Amino acid sequence: MTVGRTPPSIPPSTPPARLHFSALHIAAPALACLVGLAVLQQLPALPGWCLTMVLSGLGGVLLLGSLLGLRKSPPGVWTHGLLLCLCLALGGLSFAQGAWRAHSRLDQSLPPAWEGRDVRVQGQVASLPTVLQGMTGAGGLRFEFEIDSAHDAQTGEDLSRWVPPHILLSWYVQAEEAPPKLMVGERWQLQLRLKQAHGLVNPFGFDAELWLFEQGVRATGTVRSQALPAPQRLAAAPWTSIDAWRQHLRDALYERVNQPAHAGILAALSLGDQAAISKDDWAVFRLTGVAHLLSVSGLHVTMFAWGMQGLVAWLWRRSGRACLVLPAVSAARWAGVMAAGAYALFSGWGVPAQRTVWMLASLALLRSLGVRWPWPLSLLLAAVIVTAIDPWALCQAGFWLSFMAVGLLMASGGGAQAPVPGWRGHIKAGLQSQWVATLGLAPLSLVFFQQISVVGLLANLIAIPLVSFVVAPLALAGALTPVLWVPADWAVSALMAYLHALAAWPWAVWSLAVAPVWAQLAGLLGGALCVMPLPWQLRLLGLPLALPLLWPAPWQPQAGEFEIMAADIGQGNAVLVRTAHHQLLFDTGPQLAPGIDAGDRVLLPLLHALGVNRLDVLMLSHRDSDHVGGAGSLMAGLPVEVLHSSLEPSNALLADAHRRGVHLRRCEQGQHWSWDGVQFELLHPRPAHYEQGLKSNAMSCVLHVRSASGASALLAGDLEAPQESALLAQLAAGQLRAPLRSQMLLVPHHGSKTSSSAAFLAAVAPQWAVVQAGYLNRFGHPAPSVLSRYQAQGIQVFDSPSCGAWQWRSQDPSPGLCQRALAPHYWQWQAPTRSTRFGPEPRVEEPVPPAGEWPGFEP
Numbered sequence: 001m002t003v004g005r006t007p008p009s010i011p012p013s014t015p016p017a018r019l020h021f022s023a024l025h026i027a028a029p030a031l032a033c034l035v036g037l038a039v040l041q042q043l044p045a046l047p048g049w050c051l052t053m054v055l056s057g058l059g060g061v062l063l064l065g066s067l068l069g070l071r072k073s074p075p076g077v078w079t080h081g082l083l084l085c086l087c088l089a090l091g092g093l094s095f096a097q098g099a100w101r102a103h104s105r106l107d108q109s110l111p112p113a114w115e116g117r118d119v120r121v122q123g124q125v126a127s128l129p130t131v132l133q134g135m136t137g138a139g140g141l142r143f144e145f146e147i148d149s150a151h152d153a154q155t156g157e158d159l160s161r162w163v164p165p166h167i168l169l170s171w172y173v174q175a176e177e178a179p180p181k182l183m184v185g186e187r188w189q190l191q192l193r194l195k196q197a198h199g200l201v202n203p204f205g206f207d208a209e210l211w212l213f214e215q216g217v218r219a220t221g222t223v224r225s226q227a228l229p230a231p232q233r234l235a236a237a238p239w240t241s242i243d244a245w246r247q248h249l250r251d252a253l254y255e256r257v258n259q260p261a262h263a264g265i266l267a268a269l270s271l272g273d274q275a276a277i278s279k280d281d282w283a284v285f286r287l288t289g290v291a292h293l294l295s296v297s298g299l300h301v302t303m304f305a306w307g308m309q310g311l312v313a314w315l316w317r318r319s320g321r322a323c324l325v326l327p328a329v330s331a332a333r334w335a336g337v338m339a340a341g342a343y344a345l346f347s348g349w350g351v352p353a354q355r356t357v358w359m360l361a362s363l364a365l366l367r368s369l370g371v372r373w374p375w376p377l378s379l380l381l382a383a384v385i386v387t388a389i390d391p392w393a394l395c396q397a398g399f400w401l402s403f404m405a406v407g408l409l410m411a412s413g414g415g416a417q418a419p420v421p422g423w424r425g426h427i428k429a430g431l432q433s434q435w436v437a438t439l440g441l442a443p444l445s446l447v448f449f450q451q452i453s454v455v456g457l458l459a460n461l462i463a464i465p466l467v468s469f470v471v472a473p474l475a476l477a478g479a480l481t482p483v484l485w486v487p488a489d490w491a492v493s494a495l496m497a498y499l500h501a502l503a504a505w506p507w508a509v510w511s512l513a514v515a516p517v518w519a520q521l522a523g524l525l526g527g528a529l530c531v532m533p534l535p536w537q538l539r540l541l542g543l544p545l546a547l548p549l550l551w552p553a554p555w556q557p558q559a560g561e562f563e564i565m566a567a568d569i570g571q572g573n574a575v576l577v578r579t580a581h582h583q584l585l586f587d588t589g590p591q592l593a594p595g596i597d598a599g600d601r602v603l604l605p606l607l608h609a610l611g612v613n614r615l616d617v618l619m620l621s622h623r624d625s626d627h628v629g630g631a632g633s634l635m636a637g638l639p640v641e642v643l644h645s646s647l648e649p650s651n652a653l654l655a656d657a658h659r660r661g662v663h664l665r666r667c668e669q670g671q672h673w674s675w676d677g678v679q680f681e682l683l684h685p686r687p688a689h690y691e692q693g694l695k696s697n698a699m700s701c702v703l704h705v706r707s708a709s710g711a712s713a714l715l716a717g718d719l720e721a722p723q724e725s726a727l728l729a730q731l732a733a734g735q736l737r738a739p740l741r742s743q744m745l746l747v748p749h750h751g752s753k754t755s756s757s758a759a760f761l762a763a764v765a766p767q768w769a770v771v772q773a774g775y776l777n778r779f780g781h782p783a784p785s786v787l788s789r790y791q792a793q794g795i796q797v798f799d800s801p802s803c804g805a806w807q808w809r810s811q812d813p814s815p816g817l818c819q820r821a822l823a824p825h826y827w828q829w830q831a832p833t834r835s836t837r838f839g840p841e842p843r844v845e846e847p848v849p850p851a852g853e854w855p856g857f858e859p
């Protein structure tokens with residue numbers, strides 16, 4: 001073309017050029033949708049309905065304007081302004097739809113006024129009942145329940161508008177009674193005592209309230225089986241109920257398989273009943289890094305879809321007429337998606353399985369439309385679809401682990417080298433995939449769980465093919481031919497023997513403290529670089545990036561100062577005291593059921609996350625189960641140097657500690673020591689008390705801690721008023737080495753009426769007091785009369801149900817920090833004011849979570 005000449009115009013008959021879409025034009029709007037939801041999930045409170053509607057309207061206007069702008073823009077031209085408007089529109093609409101759904105779910109919450117009152121309901125059993133085992137041989141069932149109608153048990157008032165439609169119930173029976181026969185889909189009339197969805201809140205702990213919120217459970221409660229009218233079955237489960245079929249199959253599975261533990265594993269793989277796996281087996285799975293295999297996860301759903309896709313393709317190609325109607329590839333692809341959906345429905349339609357089904361469906365839709373996007377864009381679209389259906393998926397570790405695993409496997413394949421033909425090629429490809437998944441997901445496992453299974457690669461090399469190609473298919477096929485459950489049982493036996501051998505290794509698991517956010521992001525990037533098909537020079541850059549995550553430097557108090565953390569463990573005591581180089585744990589929380597306790601569920605994960613890898617002193621104040629219930633699990637999971645206690649010599653915990661090489665000492669008044677400039681002294685019991693046969697509360701160890709700067713704390717256990725008076729008498733006589741006066745007081749006996757006398761409070765004169773008690777516990781702790789005494793003396797009281805874990809550093813003049821205030825979210829339980837409750841403070845018995853249940857759950 002000659003410079004200066006006018007270019008020829010385009011003839012009118014020339015068709016307009018198509019609008020050009022680059023990867024940025026697809027990725028940016030999709031990322032905007034995810035960012036909108038991510039911003040919503042970080043909010044401490046939801047925007048009001050009006051603001052939500054305004055955001056929806058603005059997003060709709062921007063979206064319409066962006067689409068009109070695209071239509072009128074020159075062919076092949078994308079302006080940055082149009083792209084920005086489109087991203088803002090989709091991000092705002094994503095935020096608004098998530099907020100609208102969250103508002104709708106919050107509106108279903110049980111009002112505080114109806115907590116603890118008897119409510120008569122009619123409805124349907126909505127989940128497979130899980131067997132519970134209590135402390136004294138009593139048992140029961142736990143199940144989800146869909147409510148059709150609800151009435152006040154006393155007045156008959158209609159409460160259907162106030163009681164949530166979906167709840168989680170526990171039905172307890174006495175030791176001599178058999179659990180009730182419940183079938184999914186049956187209609188029942190029950191009398192209940194309900195409470196709001198509430199869970200334990202600890203640093204880096206499992207968010208039980210988020211889990212309940214995502215499941216749509218807005219209240220929990222217990223069945224009042226002894227109240228009148230008695231529970232009544234109104235109608236049997238309909239024959240069309242898939243869940244009823246699942247329960248019949250579970251019962252048949254337990255009859256066919258002799259070992260209940262193995263039957264539980266098969267039920268988890270085929271029916272999605274994870275609660276059927278015993279606590280001991282879950283511990284082995286976690287130690288060996290195969291826990292993701294022993295539930296209906298994305299892997300199993302994908303493998304099932306892949307198998308069905310191959311079978312349908314093989315059969316379809318054998319019919320020329322079928323291929324003329326629909327190509328074999330398309331038929332096989334959608335058959336795989338439908339098989340995945342059927343498997344997910346049969347296994348209970350769990351959230352991980354749902355995500356996988358939507359992911360497979362979105363990828364199949366892209367292929368059917370002839371779209372050949374790069375794998376990152378395909379995964380991004382799948383993530384948008386999954387989060388649009390489940391806005392809270394972004395908050396779940398399973399979402400990130402699933403998408404990261406698929407992304408790493410796709411990225412590491414790269415197509416750089418052709419696969420080696422034959423069985424050697426399959427083995428090499430399998431080993432490469434296992435290496436990529438293990439190494440690439442290790443940083444993410446550290447971020448979410450603060451531990452890596454060192455033997456995980458060896459365990460998964462056998463477990464993945466054995467479970468995916470043998471155990472799970474046989475468990476599913478047993479639904480049609482029950483005899484196949486027998487070889488499945490043999491395969492589970494072989495697998496468990498192998499995993500137990502690996503779990504016995506002394507360094508099977510590597511636990512680390514929680515790293516800062518910047519270190520977590522750097523570690524994730526480093527892990528991805530190490531497995532990408534990149535030059536080795538770039539891969540090696542991943543090692544220094546991952547170093548801050550693999551070698552974190554957890555916070556420690558300065559010399560002469562201490563930190564106290566009162567963990568949220570329900571009804572019981574558990575207080576961690578840390579100095580610059582030492583750690584002491586005062587009590588270990590309750591035992592909830594045989595083999596289930598706060599030590600395993602709450603304290604061990606918390607201590608590992610804080611970087612506490614050993615305890616210099618474990619102090620058990622007295623023998624009550626809400627104080628020593630977690631001691632056995634704690635000593636099994638963490639080295640302990642010294643055990644201080646007031647336990648009787650015949651107590652089994654002392655024998656267990658002696659076998660583990662722990663030094664045993666009695667709590668005696670006058671014992672004192674110094675750590676890093678911090679003074680510790682025991683004020684109770686006296687040596688003579690051990691000969692007087694006092695009850696357990698009267699024998700509580702009382703510990704006084706004082707920093708070099710004079711800040712102090714008093715941990716009083718379950719001390720009662722007579723012992724408080726005796727301490728005051730000794731103080732007046734000058735017989736106590738340390739003063740009682742302290743800035744912080746662990747409220748004696750959880751705020752019972754038998755403790756916290758006015759004279760004792762005046763002598764201690766704390767600025768802050770901490771009550772460790774269960775939410776709406778049956779004992780009524782803390783008693784209103786006791787709280788009034790604290791209020792009268794101007795003492796600020798923190799209770800664990802409203803505060804979560806409470807943390808205070810001796811050099812800090814502020815009244816400590818509540819975990820609920822440190823990390824607030826809109827789905828969390830909100831403490832109601834006294835005036836919002838109905839009549840006297842309600843009491844709901846603390847239910848016992850079953851083995852294999854999630855940590856930190858307090859339904």
